[in-house]
Amino acid sequence: MIRLRLLLARFAAWPGHVASWLGERFELEDSVLAVLKHPVPRELERPVGWWYVFGSATLAVFVVQIATGVGLAMTYVPAPNSAYDSLQFISHDATLGSVVRGIHYFGAGAMVVLVLVHMTQVYLFGAFKFPREANWLSGSLLLLATLAMAFTGQLLRWDQDAFWSVVVAAEQAAQAPVIGDWLAHLVVAGANVGGATLTRFYATHVFLIPAAIFGLLGIHLYLVIKRGISEPPVAGLTVDRRSYRQRYAAMLERGIPFWPDAAWRDAAVSTLVVAGIVVLAAAIGAPQLGKPPDPTVVVADPRPDWYFLGYFALLALIPPATEALVIVGLPLLAFVFLFLVPILWPDGERHWSRRPVAIAAVALPFVGYVALTVAGLESPWVPRLEGASLPASVTRGLDAPALHGAQLFIDKSCWACHQIDGSGGRKGPDLTHVASRLSRDQLIARIANGGGGMPAFAGSVTPAELDDLAAFLQTRR
Amino acid sequence: MTPLGRRAFLTRVTLGLSGAIAALVGIPIVGYLIAPLFRTLPVDFVEVGKVADFAVGQTKLVSVRDPSPLAWAGQTADTALWVRRRQDSGPLMFQVFNVNCTHLGCPVNWQASAEIFLCPCHGGVYYADGTVAGGPPPRPLFEREWQVAGDSLRVRQAPLPTSRG
Numbered sequence: 341m342i343r344l345r346l347l348l349a350r351f352a353a354w355p356g357h358v359a360s361w362l363g364e365r366f367e368l369e370d371s372v373l374a375v376l377k378h379p380v381p382r383e384l385e386r387p388v389g390w391w392y393v394f395g396s397a398t399l400a401v402f403v404v405q406i407a408t409g410v411g412l413a414m415t416y417v418p419a420p421n422s423a424y425d426s427l428q429f430i431s432h433d434a435t436l437g438s439v440v441r442g443i444h445y446f447g448a449g450a451m452v453v454l455v456l457v458h459m460t461q462v463y464l465f466g467a468f469k470f471p472r473e474a475n476w477l478s479g480s481l482l483l484l485a486t487l488a489m490a491f492t493g494q495l496l497r498w499d500q501d502a503f504w505s506v507v508v509a510a511e512q513a514a515q516a517p518v519i520g521d522w523l524a525h526l527v528v529a530g531a532n533v534g535g536a537t538l539t540r541f542y543a544t545h546v547f548l549i550p551a552a553i554f555g556l557l558g559i560h561l562y563l564v565i566k567r568g569i570s571e572p573p574v575a576g577l578t579v580d581r582r583s584y585r586q587r588y589a590a591m592l593e594r595g596i597p598f599w600p601d602a603a604w605r606d607a608a609v610s611t612l613v614v615a616g617i618v619v620l621a622a623a624i625g626a627p628q629l630g631k632p633p634d635p636t637v638v639v640a641d642p643r644p645d646w647y648f649l650g651y652f653a654l655l656a657l658i659p660p661a662t663e664a665l666v667i668v669g670l671p672l673l674a675f676v677f678l679f680l681v682p683i684l685w686p687d688g689e690r691h692w693s694r695r696p697v698a699i700a701a702v703a704l705p706f707v708g709y710v711a712l713t714v715a716g717l718e719s720p721w722v723p724r725l726e727g728a729s730l731p732a733s734v735t736r737g738l739d740a741p742a743l744h745g746a747q748l749f750i751d752k753s754c755w756a757c758h759q760i761d762g763s764g765g766r767k768g769p770d771l772t773h774v775a776s777r778l779s780r781d782q783l784i785a786r787i788a789n790g791g792g793g794m795p796a797f798a799g800s801v802t803p804a805e806l807d808d809l810a811a812f813l814q815t816r817r
Numbered sequence: 818m819t820p821l822g823r824r825a826f827l828t829r830v831t832l833g834l835s836g837a838i839a840a841l842v843g844i845p846i847v848g849y850l851i852a853p854l855f856r857t858l859p860v861d862f863v864e865v866g867k868v869a870d871f872a873v874g875q876t877k878l879v880s881v882r883d884p885s886p887l888a889w890a891g892q893t894a895d896t897a898l899w900v901r902r903r904q905d906s907g908p909l910m911f912q913v914f915n916v917n918c919t920h921l922g923c924p925v926n927w928q929a930s931a932e933i934f935l936c937p938c939h940g941g942v943y944y945a946d947g948t949v950a951g952g953p954p955p956r957p958l959f960e961r962e963w964q965v966a967g968d969s970l971r972v973r974q975a976p977l978p979t980s981r982g
Contacts, residue, residue: 419889419891420889420890420891420892420893421889421890421891421892422889422891503893504922504923504924507917507922507977508921508922508923508938510922510977510979511917511920511921511922511979512921514979520979522854524977524979525853525854525976525977526851528977529853530853530854530856531856531975531976531977532883532896532976532977533893533977534883534886534887534890534893534894535886535887535888535890535891535893535894536853536887537893538893632892633892633893634892634895635880635892635893635895635896635924636880636892636895636896636897637897638878638897638916638924638925639924639926639937640923640924640937641937641938642923642938655921655939656938656939660920660953660954660955663953721940722938722939722940723935723936723937723940725926725935725937751930751931752928752930752931753928753930753933754931756928756935757940767940790950790951793940793952794942794951795933795942795944795950796950797931799932799944799945800930800931800932800933800945
């Protein structure tokens with residue numbers, strides 16, 4: 341009995357022995373552990389520490405993206421004639437395929453959101469200021485890389501929408517001055533979207549951008565350790581480039597080790613985020629693919645995933661004349677601003693309560709982007725090309741000319757842009773009560789001559805048809 | 818002029834050699850990657866159908882296959898075009914349009930009864946002759962060169978049109 345207990349005790353001690361052997365032989369004490377235990381400001385023990393978790397949560401999701409991405413690449417065939425079928429196989433036939441693809445999809449959304457939340461926290465806490473300017477600059481490049489990953493990833497779905505998204509992306513690139521055409525052909529890897537396009541995007545998504553991310557992440561994390569985590573800002577306590585480093589070093593004298601005193605919060609939030617992604621993936625699964633990509637089928641309504649919808653809406657809403665400027669200029673301006681932030685404001689107040697302009701610089705774009713996203717979800721500028729019909733409540737009791745007019749309303753594509761009683765497109769004005777605004781002659785003049793974005797139908801509608809259309813519209817009071 | 822020290826000399830040699838390695842490998846890789854940009858398209862005319870298939874006054878969707886597609890291109894080697902037959906014969910017999918909206922490249926849809934092209938993305942509208950009827954497009958639909966050879970209509974291959982032409 342006693343010998344058994346001794347034996348058990350010896351076994352129980354094994355993991356400790358193995359760990360200490362590995363630790364010694366691999367010099368972990370000096371490397372990994374030393375880094376993990378680097379001192380951080382003591383304030384992070386307090387609830388304010390919860391604000392410091394978003395960077396590591398982003399990192400956790402990035403690891404999830406690598407794992408699921410490698411898994412998907414084991415099955416996905418990046419050739420235009422097979423990509424769609426291989427994705428359908430992953431989504432519907434492969435064991436757990438839908439969940440893995442779902443994790444990659446929701447993980448992508450989480451990456452975009454978390455990077456932005458992390459940057460917002462860093463910005464409002466003034467943590468980008470001296471001596472951490474390069475942390476911010478490498479982080480801005482990581483944001484750029486994250487957005488590039490999100491965009492190229494969506495195209496790899498290679499369905500009808502993805503195909504036309506590539507065309508639209510090339511046309512947008514073509515708006516750039518001087519090198520526009522060259523850029524457009526670089527995007528499609530040739531003269532047209534074809535056999536070479538998808539492999540180019542695939543290699544960019546799985547090798548090129550990830551390689552850039554690994555490099556930038558190395559710099560970013562090295563600087564985080566080297567420069568130290570910024571202390572929570574105190575209103576009135578400003579950053580002075582001559583004295584800050586001494587003050588910070590003195591603060592770390594009585595700091596706490598990052599591992600495990602602060603790291604447990606990162607672990608807790610990362611677990612929540614990853615669990616949320618997996619639950620969504622298991623419950624909802626991967627997004628459905630559209631129709632297979634076929635350039636000869638001209639019915640398409642390419643739209644990006646939700647986090648790009650606001651930008652998509654912006655391009656639809658601005659005056660066409662300003663488009664070249666906005667498509668090229670706005671993203672450029674946004675990133676120039678990001679890069680200038682730590683260079684223009686490296687010292688001074690850090691606390692958000694003393695930086696009202698900084699709060700506005702976060703709040704205004706946020707509110708604007710939410711509004712644009714809502715507009716993007718509704719897309720009232722899109723004409724409706726399918727399912728044209730008017731409800732019976734509209735056509736009931738009409739006399740013969742008006743009934744013929746109602747049919748013309750469908751046949752002549754009026755319905756594509758105009759609503760009556762909630763049926764039809766919303767590009768043009770709602771015509772439910774048009775007869776109370778316009779007389780018969782005004783209606784006929786408007787249909788025949790167009791104007792205000794509406795085509796002139798004089799060439800394709802006969803005078804008799806015009807009469808019937810007007811007769812129908814005059815019943816709309 | 819101060820003589821170059823041993824260490825400074827070795828530094829330059831090492832940096833120079835590293836640069837040479839990068840150039841040795843980089844030049845072929847970059848050349849390989851940007852080569853498709855400089856490949857000129859064959860100026861082939863490709864048959865899209867028999868002249869008799871197109872009735873005067875009608876606009877019809879045709880598809881044309883890239884004459885030398887990559888083996889794995891699948892459907893992407895096809896391109897769609899709108900063919901409008903205007904007259905029985907003569908130089909104004911046909912108009913051949915790219916399906917791409919001149920705004921941002923989405924495919925326009927021909928509404929036969931209304932005689933307009935509608936773009937599903939941002940609501941660009943064109944008349945039957947390709948001129949802009951409404952919406953954001955900055956210029957008329959792009960046209961392709963065509964020729965009638967015997968009883969068939971042939972269309973010239975062209976790269977993806979952009980608003981800069």
